[in-house]
Amino acid sequence: MSAGLNLAQLDAVNHLAGPSLVLAGAGSGKTRVITHKIARLIQAGLAADRIAAITFTNKAAAEMRERAGQLVGRDARKVLICTFHALGVRLLREDGQVLGLKPQFSILDTDDITSLLKDCGGTTDANTARAWQWTISAWKGAGMSAADAIRQAKDESERQTAAIMARYEERLTAYQSVDFDDLIRLPLKLLGEHAEVREKWQKKLGHVLVDEYQDTNATQYELLKLLVGERARFTAVGDDDQSIYGWRGATLDNLKKLPIDFPQLRVIKLEQNYRSTSAILRAANNVIGPNPKLFPKTLWSDLGEGEPVRVVAADNEEHEAERAVARLQSLRASSPHKEWRDFAILYRANHMARSFEQALRRAQIPYKVSGGQSFFDKAEIRDLCAWLRLLVNNNDDPAFLRSATTPKRGIGHTTLGQLGTFATQYKLSLFEALFSHSLPSAVNARAITTLHEFGRAVNDLEYRARHTVGHEAARAFLTEWLKDIGYEQHLYDSEDNEKIAAARWTNVLDFCDWVAGRCGGQIADEAGAQVETERKSLLEVVQTIALISTLSEREQDQNVVTLSTLHASKGLEWPHVVLVGVNEGLLPFKTDDADSDLSAELLAQRVQEERRLMYVGITRAQRTLAVSWLKRRKKGRESVPGTPSRFIQEMALDQATVKEDPREKLRALRAEFAQRATAAPPNPA
Numbered sequence: 168m169s170a171g172l173n174l175a176q177l178d179a180v181n182h183l184a185g186p187s188l189v190l191a192g193a194g195s196g197k198t199r200v201i202t203h204k205i206a207r208l209i210q211a212g213l214a215a216d217r218i219a220a221i222t223f224t225n226k227a228a229a230e231m232r233e234r235a236g237q238l239v240g241r242d243a244r245k246v247l248i249c250t251f252h253a254l255g256v257r258l259l260r261e262d263g264q265v266l267g268l269k270p271q272f273s274i275l276d277t278d279d280i281t282s283l284l285k286d287c288g289g290t291t292d293a294n295t296a297r298a299w300q301w302t303i304s305a306w307k308g309a310g311m312s313a314a315d316a317i318r319q320a321k322d323e324s325e326r327q328t329a330a331i332m333a334r335y336e337e338r339l340t341a342y343q344s345v346d347f348d349d350l351i352r353l354p355l356k357l358l359g360e361h362a363e364v365r366e367k368w369q370k371k372l373g374h375v376l377v378d379e380y381q382d383t384n385a386t387q388y389e390l391l392k393l394l395v396g397e398r399a400r401f402t403a404v405g406d407d408d409q410s411i412y413g414w415r416g417a418t419l420d421n422l423k424k425l426p427i428d429f430p431q432l433r434v435i436k437l438e439q440n441y442r443s444t445s446a447i448l449r450a451a452n453n454v455i456g457p458n459p460k461l462f463p464k465t466l467w468s469d470l471g472e473g474e475p476v477r478v479v480a481a482d483n484e485e486h487e488a489e490r491a492v493a494r495l496q497s498l499r500a501s502s503p504h505k506e507w508r509d510f511a512i513l514y515r516a517n518h519m520a521r522s523f524e525q526a527l528r529r530a531q532i533p534y535k536v537s538g539g540q541s542f543f544d545k546a547e548i549r550d551l552c553a554w555l556r557l558l559v560n561n562n563d564d565p566a567f568l569r570s571a572t573t574p575k576r577g578i579g580h581t582t583l584g585q586l587g588t589f590a591t592q593y594k595l596s597l598f599e600a601l602f603s604h605s606l607p608s609a610v611n612a613r614a615i616t617t618l619h620e621f622g623r624a625v626n627d628l629e630y631r632a633r634h635t636v637g638h639e640a641a642r643a644f645l646t647e648w649l650k651d652i653g654y655e656q657h658l659y660d661s662e663d664n665e666k667i668a669a670a671r672w673t674n675v676l677d678f679c680d681w682v683a684g685r686c687g688g689q690i691a692d693e694a695g696a697q698v699e700t701e702r703k704s705l706l707e708v709v710q711t712i713a714l715i716s717t718l719s720e721r722e723q724d725q726n727v728v729t730l731s732t733l734h735a736s737k738g739l740e741w742p743h744v745v746l747v748g749v750n751e752g753l754l755p756f757k758t759d760d761a762d763s764d765l766s767a768e769l770l771a772q773r774v775q776e777e778r779r780l781m782y783v784g785i786t787r788a789q790r791t792l793a794v795s796w797l798k799r800r801k802k803g804r805e806s807v808p809g810t811p812s813r814f815i816q817e818m819a820l821d822q823a824t825v826k827e828d829p830r831e832k833l834r835a836l837r838a839e840f841a842q843r844a845t846a847a848p849p850n851p852a
């Protein structure tokens with residue numbers, strides 16, 4: 168049991184009778200303390216179903232369940248391992264009746280809430296409704312009721328939102344529904360106001376463990392206090408340097424309050440990092456250094472110096488993606504044991520995944536996008552891919568169904584149902600069935616005409632795609648095709664909000680640019696010079712894209728590269744990490760318009776949180792870390808010059824920690840030679 172724990176970790180694991188706080192830097196084994204403590208508690212005789220372990224995400228919960236399972240076997244399944252929200256659901260399903268909530272209450276998702284708020288506020292604009300949702304959620308997160316909000320409203324706009332909140336709350340009650348914030352707020356009310364329920368849960372839970380404690384908000388802390396009661400048998404683990412959810416109401420006050428609210432609290436610090444090499448750890452410490460210290464910490468590792476952190480300057484997003492993918496490939500090739508799951512590419516914002524997805528697909532490397540939606544999973548891109556798949560393989564039935572109905576072309580569900588039955592009966596694909604002589608026995612004549620039109624359109628497209636060569640022809644072809652099928656109109660018809668429809672249309676155009684670009688021909692390189700690349704037919708290109716669109720199904724085995732936002736990477740680790748888009752303005756993030764009226768202090772706080780985010784990113788890496796920044800970056804539809812983030816410079820404070828990319832040096836040398844050659848004095852002879 169004690170195997171694989173150091174003395175400080177053992178101390179934390181063995182402190183069973185009262186509250187403890189493990190306060191330690193990244194990779195020091197905090198999460199490991201939690202899993203081992205679950206095992207220790209069971210070994211000490213506490214029934215597994217009297218232990219609750221609270222994690223930050225469902226994914227983290229699943230991972231912890233697995234790790235605990237390895238330590239204690241089947242008993243681990245009885246431990247309540249879940250997020251604060253899932254725990255709230257449990258409390259409400261069991262005891263919510265006391266508050267007038269039926270056990271089968273429903274939980275609204277974000278879209279449900281937006282449309283309910285549209286109703287309550289009398290608007291059709293989703294953005295307005297989302298703004299209300301944000302404010303109401305913040306109020307509820309701070310423990311305010313609608314009545315509190317009305318009382319405390321500072322201006323007309325807040326008064327209006329508060330009134331909408333009151334209507335919204337009434338509707339929720341009438342519908343027997345709750346939103347996400349209620350999953351914390353209502354259990355709090357339940358335990359706070361009903362002593363018998365409170366005592367029941369305090370007696371039931373023999374120990375509560377909380378991972379990522381630094382990211383809890385005020386109401387979650389109150390809930391924890393009510394759950395553990397006077398006996399205060401709990402273990403919280405966290406790292407103030409990794410607090411990255413301040414924008415969502417998480418507060419470091421919870422860390423400061425703990426020793427005051429629980430004077431008997433045992434505070435344990437862990438100093439050895441078991442995750443990263445010394446070079447990576449130094450880079451992390453250099454970056455977090457300038458932040459004010461809440462609790463001083465030192466972190467060391469005996470995993471050796473390792474490779475210096477590599478800094479890469481990329482010309483633009485595409486170049487950055489190519490470089491990242493090339494790095495993955497060469498690292499993997501350097502050792503036969505490396506798996507795709509050993510690699511992660513991390514970035515600040517969801518939309519940044521796109522260029523990496525495209526480059527990985529081109530290299531046929533399997534990947535998954537966590538913490539956001541994959542570009543290739545967006546409805547509009549799936550629509551277009553369905554068409555392209557059908558061109559490559561007429562017998563792809565799911566692709567047939569999707570393209571025959573998107574955009575609508577008068578082929579109804581009844582017709583498709585009849586076609587499907589007929590196809591099954593004669594063991595044909597839907598497309599083959601379309602041209603069967605016996606089809607008229609199954610489908611009525613008018614429907615057949617429409618079906619045939621569709622079939623001919625597919626055949627015609629296939630023929631033309633085969634004979635369209637080079638990127639310019641391909642672009643023209645795709646533009647015409649989108650017009651033919653009326654795709655832009657379809658987007659605007661199926662989406663109320665024009666801005667969203669426009670954004671989806673931009674995705675479509677981006678996708679077409681990308682596909683066309685693969686067809687080669689005269690293309691401008693980074694320096695603007697025309698170069699000739701190998702020309703391919705559109706059908707050839709589509710074949711490779713269609714092939715890799717099935718890659719996402721291969722994800723099942725999970726031996727895939729991870730693309731993740733920095734926020735979603737918290738708590739995880741990979742042998743090789745590439746941190747991308749580390750530019751001023753991206754990390755630290757800056758919105759030009761919104762930031763201008765912030766006070767200097769608020770701005771400084773923002774940068775501190777961004778610094779912690781960078782620290783989280785760096786400390787995900789076990790063996791190698793590369794950090795790249797963009798010399799030019801896209802801003803809207805424009806390309807603007809980029810500068811490396813201050814965090815890169817800080818990381819590099821320490822010469823041995825960072826190494827420039829060798830190709831950069833070569834390029835700098837070449838540039839220098841070129842300059843010298845032109846600047847050389849004219850030959851005196």
Ligand code: ATP
Pocket residue numbers: 171172173176191192193194195196197198199200406409440441442737738739740786
């Ligand atoms: P983070 O702050 O990123 O959440 P953490 O403090 O929770 O990190 P863990 O994920 O628990 O750290 O541990 C980091 C890595 O070190 C894991 O791979 C874990 O298995 C390993 N580890 C932790 N403690 C020990 C130990 N005593 N001996 C060997 N390996 C350890």
Ligand code: MG
Pocket residue numbers: 197198199378738
């Ligand atoms: Mg952890």
